[in-house]
Amino acid sequence: MKRREFLKKAGLTAAGVVAAPYILPSGRLFAATGSRIANHVVLCLFAGGVRNWESVGKAEGNLMPNLLNGNESISPDIQFGMDPLPAKPLSSPLQNLGTLYKEFRYNEGPAGHYAAHSVALTGRYADTAINLNRPPEYPTIFELYRKHTSPTQSPLNAWWVSNSLGPYPYLHYSTYPGYGSLYGANYIQPTSLISLSGYNVLGNMRQFTSSQNTSVEELRNFLDKNFSGSYDVNSGGITNAAGEYVTVRNFLRDLLANAAAGQYNNPWGAGASMNNDMYNIFFAEEIIKKFQPELTVVNMQDVDVCHFEFTSYCNNLRKADHAVARLWNTIQSTPGMQNDTILIVVPEHGRNAQSNTIIDAFGRYAVDHTAIDGGGDQTSREIFCLVAGPGNLVNQGTVVTQQIGESIDVAPTVARILGFDSDIPSEVSLPGQHLAGAFK
Numbered sequence: 001m002k003r004r005e006f007l008k009k010a011g012l013t014a015a016g017v018v019a020a021p022y023i024l025p026s027g028r029l030f031a032a033t034g035s036r037i038a039n040h041v042v043l044c045l046f047a048g049g050v051r052n053w054e055s056v057g058k059a060e061g062n063l064m065p066n067l068l069n070g071n072e073s074i075s076p077d078i079q080f081g082m083d084p085l086p087a088k089p090l091s092s093p094l095q096n097l098g099t100l101y102k103e104f105r106y107n108e109g110p111a112g113h114y115a116a117h118s119v120a121l122t123g124r125y126a127d128t129a130i131n132l133n134r135p136p137e138y139p140t141i142f143e144l145y146r147k148h149t150s151p152t153q154s155p156l157n158a159w160w161v162s163n164s165l166g167p168y169p170y171l172h173y174s175t176y177p178g179y180g181s182l183y184g185a186n187y188i189q190p191t192s193l194i195s196l197s198g199y200n201v202l203g204n205m206r207q208f209t210s211s212q213n214t215s216v217e218e219l220r221n222f223l224d225k226n227f228s229g230s231y232d233v234n235s236g237g238i239t240n241a242a243g244e245y246v247t248v249r250n251f252l253r254d255l256l257a258n259a260a261a262g263q264y265n266n267p268w269g270a271g272a273s274m275n276n277d278m279y280n281i282f283f284a285e286e287i288i289k290k291f292q293p294e295l296t297v298v299n300m301q302d303v304d305v306c307h308f309e310f311t312s313y314c315n316n317l318r319k320a321d322h323a324v325a326r327l328w329n330t331i332q333s334t335p336g337m338q339n340d341t342i343l344i345v346v347p348e349h350g351r352n353a354q355s356n357t358i359i360d361a362f363g364r365y366a367v368d369h370t371a372i373d374g375g376g377d378q379t380s381r382e383i384f385c386l387v388a389g390p391g392n393l394v395n396q397g398t399v400v401t402q403q404i405g406e407s408i409d410v411a412p413t414v415a416r417i418l419g420f421d422s423d424i425p426s427e428v429s430l431p432g433q434h435l436a437g438a439f440k
Helices: 003-014 113-122 141-148 168-172 216-223 242-260 276-291 302-307 310-332 407-417
Strands: 040-045 098-105 158-161 186-188 194-196 202-205 295-299 341-346 355-359 365-367 382-388 398-400
Touching (some): 040 113, 040 276, 040 407, 168 186, 302 365, 310 365, 382 407
Antiparallel strands (some): 341 382
């Protein structure tokens, strides 16, 4: 028992008051004062650079009808570039189940994908010298959660699921002394492990070079960004206990076998419309159903096609919106997570107001992303944030139109939800603020 908890309980007893415990929906036992808001957080980085104009601004119509209220029609000139999607998974947009911050901000640092992802996961702005070839300097939310939640949490409870590989595996733990791989998250990048053919067939395992052993154990190591096969704290991969390792290994073995058997060829009935983002969310759903993690982070990157094709960017916004709705349905149908999960949806950064010179087949100019101090404009810093959850925990149907909240507020909000915010030591304390206005 921690010293302050002992003193608090001792003081209550001396005063003749005994706090009766209560049980949260998942069955966890806490003191009556409560240290958590909920027992599960799913953070969805609606990434790839999403401009507020096309998302919450609905400049091209409501491209996100599963997240946002409104029936605004999609602009006629790009309508023919929209792929057909299955029926809406939700009867009501997620906006009605939470608090929507329409004027969130990515306030500092380069408007680059890795840097902005790092900000969301460390709660600290990155400067222009960020190194794409190594983990972040400060602890990630995975490490803070696993180290400072009592009792210390298993890596089976923390998962980082990314769409594109590149430097993103580095974000599951940091180089900060006393943290690192010992407290990292399990990492999986499904669409680099299993090949997609035309976005609608998941049938063949990714081909590895001869230096990358393709046994199940090595595949697990690959997913953990651990090519060495060694599990010590400095190995480059996370530490799973023996029994947990077997569980992860068997889970991945089943995923690969099912993919090879064609079971994932068209999981949502979307046919050829299924893209990388949708498959990434699909595999995040498989993790949720298997492990019911307390902390899951998943990203989507396909809107980054906006550098070359604006209409495809709008099309992929619709697909990402559909995927998030499917994710919420899975959360609500998974025992242990139903009515005990907070979903946070936030882009990593925005996109420029000024277009570039590339024109797509529908006559629309493409758009890049560079923050104003990098030669771009302020709209690359304009993003939104949606916090959704059960009505007894989250303020529902609330829209915040003032400029409130920023990227570094995501990590402390996760810490507050899972109840370890007050246990983070001062030397790694998070500079942002908990989004208290989203909660009751």
